[in-house]
Amino acid sequence: MEQLAVLNYLAFFLVFAGIFAVMALGLNLQWGFTGLFNVGVAGFVAVGAYASALLTGPPDPERVGGLGLPIFAGWLGAMAASGVAALVVGVAALRLREDYLAITTFGIAVVIQLVTLNAEWLTGGPFGIQSIPKPLAGVLGTGFVWNLAYLGLVLAVLGAAWWALERLVASPWGRVLRAIREDELAAASLGKRAAAFRLQSFVIGCMLMGLAGALYAHFVGYIAPEDFLPILTFQVWAMLIVGGSGNNAGAVLGAVLVWAIWSVSGGLIRELLPAAEQARGAALQVVLIGTLIAAILVLRPRGVLGERATVSRHAGDAG
Amino acid sequence: MLQLVADGLVVGSVIALGAVGLTLTYSILRFANFGQGEFMTWGAYLAVSALAFVLAVTGGGVMEPLGPFSFGWQLVVAMLLAAALTAALALAVDWLLFRRLRRGNAITLVIASFGAALALRNLVQFLYGTLPEYYTREIQIAVRLVPRDVLGGLRITPDQMLVIGLTLALMLALQLLLTRTTLGRAMRATAMNPALARVAGVDTDAVIRATWVIGAALAAVAGVFAGIVGQIRPMLGFELLLPLFAAAILGGIGSVRGAVAGGYIVGLAESLAVPLVGAEYRAAVAFLVLIGILMIRPAGLFGERA
Amino acid sequence: MTDALRVENVEGGYEPGLPILRGASLAVAPGEIVALLGPNGAGKSTLVKAAAGLVPVWSGRVVLGGRDITGVPAHRMVHEGLGFVPQTENVFANLSVLENLQLAAALIAKPRRRPLAEMFALFPDLDRQRRLTAGRLSGGQRQMLAVARALVASPAVLMLDEPSAGLSPKLVGVVFERLKAVRDTGVTILLVEQNVKAALAIADRAVVLVEGRERLEGRAADLADDPRMAALYLGAAAEAH
Numbered sequence: 094m095e096q097l098a099v100l101n102y103l104a105f106f107l108v109f110a111g112i113f114a115v116m117a118l119g120l121n122l123q124w125g126f127t128g129l130f131n132v133g134v135a136g137f138v139a140v141g142a143y144a145s146a147l148l149t150g151p152p153d154p155e156r157v158g159g160l161g162l163p164i165f166a167g168w169l170g171a172m173a174a175s176g177v178a179a180l181v182v183g184v185a186a187l188r189l190r191e192d193y194l195a196i197t198t199f200g201i202a203v204v205i206q207l208v209t210l211n212a213e214w215l216t217g218g219p220f221g222i223q224s225i226p227k228p229l230a231g232v233l234g235t236g237f238v239w240n241l242a243y244l245g246l247v248l249a250v251l252g253a254a255w256w257a258l259e260r261l262v263a264s265p266w267g268r269v270l271r272a273i274r275e276d277e278l279a280a281a282s283l284g285k286r287a288a289a290f291r292l293q294s295f296v297i298g299c300m301l302m303g304l305a306g307a308l309y310a311h312f313v314g315y316i317a318p319e320d321f322l323p324i325l326t327f328q329v330w331a332m333l334i335v336g337g338s339g340n341n342a343g344a345v346l347g348a349v350l351v352w353a354i355w356s357v358s359g360g361l362i363r364e365l366l367p368a369a370e371q372a373r374g375a376a377l378q379v380v381l382i383g384t385l386i387a388a389i390l391v392l393r394p395r396g397v398l399g400e401r402a403t404v405s406r407h408a409g410d411a412g
Numbered sequence: 413m414l415q416l417v418a419d420g421l422v423v424g425s426v427i428a429l430g431a432v433g434l435t436l437t438y439s440i441l442r443f444a445n446f447g448q449g450e451f452m453t454w455g456a457y458l459a460v461s462a463l464a465f466v467l468a469v470t471g472g473g474v475m476e477p478l479g480p481f482s483f484g485w486q487l488v489v490a491m492l493l494a495a496a497l498t499a500a501l502a503l504a505v506d507w508l509l510f511r512r513l514r515r516g517n518a519i520t521l522v523i524a525s526f527g528a529a530l531a532l533r534n535l536v537q538f539l540y541g542t543l544p545e546y547y548t549r550e551i552q553i554a555v556r557l558v559p560r561d562v563l564g565g566l567r568i569t570p571d572q573m574l575v576i577g578l579t580l581a582l583m584l585a586l587q588l589l590l591t592r593t594t595l596g597r598a599m600r601a602t603a604m605n606p607a608l609a610r611v612a613g614v615d616t617d618a619v620i621r622a623t624w625v626i627g628a629a630l631a632a633v634a635g636v637f638a639g640i641v642g643q644i645r646p647m648l649g650f651e652l653l654l655p656l657f658a659a660a661i662l663g664g665i666g667s668v669r670g671a672v673a674g675g676y677i678v679g680l681a682e683s684l685a686v687p688l689v690g691a692e693y694r695a696a697v698a699f700l701v702l703i704g705i706l707m708i709r710p711a712g713l714f715g716e717r718a
Numbered sequence: 719m720t721d722a723l724r725v726e727n728v729e730g731g732y733e734p735g736l737p738i739l740r741g742a743s744l745a746v747a748p749g750e751i752v753a754l755l756g757p758n759g760a761g762k763s764t765l766v767k768a769a770a771g772l773v774p775v776w777s778g779r780v781v782l783g784g785r786d787i788t789g790v791p792a793h794r795m796v797h798e799g800l801g802f803v804p805q806t807e808n809v810f811a812n813l814s815v816l817e818n819l820q821l822a823a824a825l826i827a828k829p830r831r832r833p834l835a836e837m838f839a840l841f842p843d844l845d846r847q848r849r850l851t852a853g854r855l856s857g858g859q860r861q862m863l864a865v866a867r868a869l870v871a872s873p874a875v876l877m878l879d880e881p882s883a884g885l886s887p888k889l890v891g892v893v894f895e896r897l898k899a900v901r902d903t904g905v906t907i908l909l910v911e912q913n914v915k916a917a918l919a920i921a922d923r924a925v926v927l928v929e930g931r932e933r934l935e936g937r938a939a940d941l942a943d944d945p946r947m948a949a950l951y952l953g954a955a956a957e958a959h
Binding site (some may be wrong): 130132186191194197334376380384 | 512526528531539650653658707
């Protein structure tokens, strides 16, 4: 029994790590390969999670949605919804200086958070959406076997996303993307087309985040605004930075590492601190992770695995 | 209607003070500092501690209100202490973090500021807890400036009037500093062209330190003002970050006049929109202003360059 | 007599392992105008930037009037008596003409500070535009303001990086005429130039830099007809292609 509990926890842990890895892959496409700074990860994940929940969930007289569509349709809808949100942000901010994208994505995440909290007719408000269908739960139950099956599903999605991204980055499209990131001259000579390439990369990355949101929603079975706080954005950034951006393996490794650190430190706080101090302990946990990110940026700017050697560095202008 | 305008001016003052610091660091250090809001939070909380300290030192533990205001001279001292401490905090974060990343990509600085903001925000929560704090429990009688039958009337507390007045005075002083003093000219020169500034004899490291001190001190004052007219909570600065950015970009990065105008425009827009969209969507208004300005005039109202 | 400026065997560049200066040396005597010439990419700009403290010097020395100033931070150079006018964006475009000069004056100790009136006398064009934002000046006026900004600190040596860049031939003549007048007030000048003809016309001597080292040096009048000049420029061009 003891062993099963450990295995079950491990499956649980790996499902979350896998979902985070999908988000990190999306962010890696944006930041690692295109140099786009997205501070609204949590928002795009939330859009995906809510979209899939609304499309696949049972009808609820209190709000719209509950179409009861198949889960796969929910996932497609999640990617579409996040893609549309990304399109709106991208069109407004991508043609401008790069840090405006950071500010705008930060803004959209704040607005999405407001909508999830307040638009009860759509999102159920602070209590969120319950009884989101779990795929094949009718056949497999909701115990260890189902967790294991869902882990397989998450890994399959992760593998597919990885494979697609590797293909994409190696394609002519990916080469143009790198050229734009590394060489301002190349970017300038492409002009408007460079903006189009950036926008495509941004939208695809956000669609992956939306898909990850849907994976999350159907695993846990309920979602609420507090699942998509800015800390989520920060965790995914920590994963990418720890693993090394510009490197898909790094993104996945970072997801596992940071999620492990997060889970262990969270567990320690629950074990060691009295109930009254739990909230303060959780705050301290975030402080430590924030410090970790800062330290890695300063001490090991290329992350644990580092960037793949395809990137050339620019020499200063000789004259 | 008039009441909404007055509320907008009060909120706008807080946004303006924060946005001015943001626009200065943005133009001189060349990155969007996501930690600016946290300097406001820290300023507000450091003033809580400083106030307790001042009250303990001077004995009594009670604050005698100053004239028509809800607080006494002790809060003024506490605010100055908090501004100095927040400036020291900004210098420490710069020394530990930003200084070491300046040679690299500007976006690395943005990520670092994002991390620092999260750490600072949660550190406040760890140290002070999540329950709201107040500088004083004094109830203030609002003054009726305009009778109810004229555009809905206008009532405003002396505290609120003071916040608006002090903000305008501070902004005027800052504008004079930037245009009339050597430090101010050196700051503008560094914002324009750091390499040329050094060639001309400007110690740009000293200018950067001065910029942090000014930006963080103004943020601390803004935080205290927010605490005087409202509650002091760990999310105080974070919730103002989006309006801050909207104001700074609306005014044009690097422009103090612009950030002040932007702060009041965003504050007024938020408060005038409340009857239309509801108080819960207040923060979304800043986002709409931001998107609007990026679409129409990304260089901002007073901006020289995008 | 002590040289006003001496660069001795300087190696340096922007990135470690990518040297642009490979043991460059030159000397400028007090009161001289020396032109620093050379093909594109020879390291002329890098040499003056290294002397000004803007590019790291890995080895070798920069000596100003007998004092070693190697590694002095860029913002201290005005106090050492070394002035530098960069090639582009060499005025603070967001400050007025007067503010540009006031800033430079305020940053220098009083004894070294030259009265702004002297600057306006030397560059009457600027006098008429005092309140104008420097970004709105014409190309020639900008160049004058950049020189005036550097002169306010009474430099012993003034280095200019391609002051003729982007100017019409007529304006080049005007600017260079002003530089002569500046020299006549006792300022030694080191001039980086692509415009060989114009530079040799006002310079006393010239140094030709190729691939980060000096290759030819002599009196300006002699070098103007020296066939080796053309060979160095053409040779570098041939190697580059």
